Amino acid sequence: MPEYLTPGVYVEETSFRSRSVEGVPTSTFGMAGRTEYGPVPYSLPAPGDPTVLPGATLVTSFTEYERAFGGLRIGNDDCQLALAARAFFANGGRRLYVSRVFTFANTTGATPVIDTPKNFASLALPPTGSALLRWRARWPGSAGSKISVAVTFRRGKNIIVQGGGAGAQPRLTGVQPGAAVEVVPLTGGVVPGIPDDTAPQPGNVRVVIPRADGVLGYRKPDGTFDAVAAGTAAFHLTLAVTVRFGERVDVYNELELDEAHPRAVGRVLAAVDPADEFSLVWLQAVTPAAGQPAPAAGAVLAALLNGGAGAAAFLTGGGDGGTLVAADLRGRLANPDSLIDPARGLGALAEIDDIAIVAVPDTVTLPADQQKTAVDDLIEHCERLRYRMAIVDPPKDCSISEVRKFRAQFDTKYAALYYPWVRITNPGLRPDPGAPAPLLDVPPSGYVAGIYARSDIERGVHKAPANEVVLGINDFTTNVTYDRQSVLNPEGINALRFFEGRARRVWGARTMSSDPEWKYVNVRRLFIYLEHSIDKSTQWAVFEPNNERLWASVRQTVEDFLIATWRTGALTGTKPEEAFFVRCDRTTMTQNDLDNGRLICLIGVAPTYPAEFVVFRIGQFTADAQRS
Incomplete structure (x- = not known):
């Protein structure tokens, strides 16, 4: 008052x-599973280093997914999550959160660390002798060994300016502290010309630092200030890092050598919060042995150039972890008493409030007993959080009787089952000339999730996501006829059917519930929308x-x-x-x-x-x- x-x-x-x-979003999709590459929680090994703790990552197109998580294969296997993401965006989806699941090998303790060669690829610099630097894959996986890194340099113009009158001390201009320069003597009082393709001599490379009064000079090996000498010229050296991964090429230009510079290569390509959110590698400085001085700037530059300007080298090591099990997909919630023990798997998706649709396509890769457990975990996830709906995939190559047996194991109003699988032209293989296109069978959850999103955007969550065309497919693996669906539909198995002249469509909108009050997917999702919207928008009433x-x-x-x-x-x-x-x-x-x-x-x-x-x-x- x-x-x-x-x-x-x-x-x-x-x-x-x-x-x-305000109505909450209903078309945001979340998936947990294995990917070729990409963000996954882990800790850095050195004491005092910050911890990398990415949760579920948002992507808004399949191009962005490929940049963050790689392609459609993991080693020799198809990546079910990538195929589902591709299907989701092809059918009208717009927002996808991905929680990458990775089973770390050879680790000790609750939180895996980066110094496990079986998980993370790396490249020592220089490649022989004592390493001064190390390029490391930012994320675990055998895909790290497909990454190559090349560092080139650019020699800028002379940056020495004679100050004041005759005999005045030369000074540096046009550079910031942390910049690397190549110092060379004047030739007859004239700045010498150096061919652009001539690599700097390590002994001539210096790092610029400021004196207490702001005057710029060079850093001595012991870290003290060294004034600019008369009769010398200095050329600004900048770096460009080119990282290649398959057809992807990332180029980082105008980088500096020393950590003191805002554009230092170790800052731009850092393990934690780099300039590029989806960068593939990071640069680690190797700590010198006890009693040994820090390496000279010239030696660091020579190691980065890897024997010559533009020489590219591949990272080595890395692996795809242990065998995936249902517990890995379930993951766990974040440890409230530890900042280095984050949420994983479905637990990471639980932290994203906007997710309204959830699927785990990797359940189809598990043995039959574990597939049932993984689906139970998915259903429990949705029932516990209340405001999301699960899309369940049937086992591969299952018959009508087998899918009915699979469906009979569940009873929930927070999930829907779709049958059969879909058949597509394999996007990961290029057909031989004159040969038929290679085909691939894919679980339907990604396609159905995209249809959920498309229907919500075009009509609203109250419209049943059925009688909708499935885009981007060749056929269904099983022909569900009128008579066959008369058996499946009453049991809550939603059919995917082909209609002559009307394309291939989702032809069912039932949940996996035995309660007739919650028989329909759109009714359940409408109530989720109403409850969640009222819940979020009436928090102001607490303590009034x-x-x-x-x-x-x-x-x-x-x-x-x-x-x-x-x-x-x-x-x-x-x-x-x-x-x-x-x-x-x-x-x-x-x-x-x-x-x-x-x-x-x-x-x-x-x-x-x-x-x-x-x-x-x-x-x-x-x-x-x-x-x-």
Whole structure:
């Protein structure tokens, strides 16, 4: 309450509007599984180093996915998650969070570390003798051995300027502390010309540092200041790093040698928070042995150039970890008592509030008993978090009876099963001339998730994501006919079917629930949308005075949101009173509730159900017949 202590005119702003409820996104997809490369939680080995803790990573196109997580294969195997991501974006998806799962090999302790050669590829510089630097793959995997790094230099113009009058001390201009320069003597008082392709002599390379008064000079081996000598010239040396990974080429220009410079190569290509979020490598300076001085700048530059300007070398080592099991996909939540023990697998997706659709395509690569466990973990994830829906893949090459047996193991309103698999032209293989295109069978979850997103964007979450065309496929692995679907549909198995002249479509919208109240996917997802939106947008009410004014404000807020939802066609009824009710008053709360700080708001909505069976009754009619 404002205080009025001094006489005067007081102008105050107020609001006469009720607070609004903003609808949450419903088309954001999340997946956990193996990828060729990309972000995964691990710790750096050296004491005091920060810890790399990426959670689930957002990508908004398949091109961005490839940059972050690599291609469609992991070693000799197809990457099911990459294929699902490709299908998701091809069918209208826009936002995908990926939680990469990697089973570290040969590690000790709860958190794997980077110095395990079986996990991370690396390249020592120089390649022979004592290493001064080391290029390291930023993420684990055998894909790291496909990365090559080349460092080139550029010799800039002379940066020595004679200051003041005759005999004045020369000074450096046009460079910042941390820049590397090549110092050469003048020839007859003239700056010598040096061919561009001539590598700098290590003994002539210096690093620029400032004196206490701001004058620039060079750093001596012991770290002290060395003034610019008369009769010398200096050329600014900058670096360019070219990193290649398959067809991907990343070039980092105008880099500096020393860590003191903001554009230092070790800063731009750092393990933690690099300039490029999806950089492939990072540069590690090897700590000298006890009692040994730090390497000279010229030796560091020579090691980076790797024997000559532009010489590229591949990283070596790295592996794809241990055998994937269901527990790896489940992962775990972050350890609240440790900053170096982050969430993994599905646990990392749990930290992203916007995710509304979840799938784990790698369940199909597990043995039958583990596949059931992995699907149970996926369902438990959605039921615990309440505001997301799971898309379940059936086992590969399963018959009608086998998919019915698989479906019979589950009962949940937070998941839907789609059958059969889809057949596509293998995007990872180039066909031989004149040979038929190679085909690949893929689980349907990525395609269905894209259709969920497309339907939400075009129509709304209340529209059943069915009778929608599946894009980017050649065929289904099994032909589901009318008679076959009459067996599958009542059991909650959504069929993917081909219709002559109407393409291949999703032809089912049922959950895996035995409760008829939650039989349809769109009804379950509509309630998820309503509950999540109201939950997020009414947090302001916590700790407000629990009286009639608050009850009326909450009631008005929810009613306004439901009216807007009803106008989209999500709720039945010709007027709002037939579509929903909101009660928040003495009829929903007792004095005991008020004494214990509880505000109870009762909301009822009438959702629209899909017209799953459209029936037209036709009979003969004559003038003498009576119509009933």
